[in-house]
Amino acid sequence: MTKALKASGFLGLATMMAVGLHQFVILSGGNPVPPWMIGGHAHLGVLSILAIVMGFAVPALGVTGQLRTAVTVLYIAGQWGIPGIVWLGEGFGLTFLMPTGFLWGLALIASMLIMFYVTITGDGDAGDRGPTATAPADD
Known part of the structure; x- marks a missing residue:
């Protein structure tokens, strides 16, 4: 499931970049970019970055089973639904x-509340074990 979050994030970033390039073409032609295009572009960019982060956070916090499926499906639906509905x-x-x-929007909120629930009820040291753990920096 985290593969789906990461893949959706990278696809969203590629889509956002293509829309940005289209906006540049519009501007190059001397025309203003429609506000709805800018809003969808910005939302897809931020939500796609967060999808990639979620792809790492879900396993780091030990989200499993139906909660893992719910977080993934709800987040991806919101990631594409918010900018998609604007466009x-x-x-x-x-x-x-x-x-x-x-x-x-409610799908995104629900996925974040599930992550909040897992964070406060789960093992507080779950992210400190295994190959993903990093030592604190001294710089």
């Missing part, structure tokens, strides 16, 4: 889809 709703005039933005 579809505002950019393509499908404004009737805009209220679904609440669902995508």
Whole structure:
């Protein structure tokens, strides 16, 4: 499941970069970039970086079973749903889809609350064991 989070993160970053390049083309032509395009671009970038981080945080905190599946599915749905609904709703005039933005936002919130729950109820030293642990720096 963490492979899905990481892959979704990298695909999201590639998509965000392609949209950024498209924005550059629009600007190069002397036209302003539509605000809805900028908003979706920014949200996809940040949420994609966090998807990659989540891909490492889930196993580091020992999230397993149904909670692991829920975190993964909810996060990926929100990662793509938030910018997607901005692009579809505002950019393509499908404004009737805009209220679904609440669902995508709630999916992200739910995934973070699951991670919060696992963090406060799990083994506090789970991230300090194994090959992913690093020694503190003295610099």
